[in-house]
Amino acid sequence: NAGVTQTPKFQVLKTGQSMTLQCAQDMNHEYMSWYRQDPGMGLRLIHYSVGAGITDQGEVPNGYNVSRSTTEDFPLRLLSAAPSQTSVYFCASSYGGGRGDGYTFGSGTRLTVV
């Protein structure tokens, strides 16, 4: 049982490049989300999905795009990378029990934009 798998673990991009951060879960969780972690800012919600075909914006969605075509996968796309998007990105999934304690996080993708 792999849980939540994020790839790649590390990535360096040049300003203006695009890329996709991959997230996959094998727990049949309905709810998936993307967070970014920055020093002094904690974890901030970028986008989330409550099921296949349904996505919504979080606190800091600008510059990111998501889609949810299957229950298992929730990729995060950077359309045109900027240095402000240098961060550690975490994907999480949950059974959606409505209490917040069922979140399983991936191990993160450390992204540097130069």
Add this chain to the structure above:
Amino acid sequence: DQQVKQNSPSLSVQEGRISILNCDYTNSMFDYFLWYKKYPAEGPTFLISISSIKDKNEDGRFTVFLNKSAKHLSLHIVPSQPGDSAVYFCAAHFQGAQKLVFGQGTRLTINP
């Protein structure tokens, strides 16, 4: 605007003593409050939670206290152990929505 705040970026405690981590929030619509623990190069993992209708929840060495009138919660770890050294995030769950709002985190260091 930060709805969940952890005002202490770091805390250092002697092994065997009590560790107290604090968290403040502003939104009365939160229905659950949680603490997540994070080690370097790993994702956060759930530690303990408390419903907004409770004032205390205990799980082994970990106890969370909630003061709704002050919009304040705290995590007590007794006794503190070296393996407790990590970053602790306070989080709050929005009633009726699948959203968690996190604080900035507190880095706890347990000294032998």
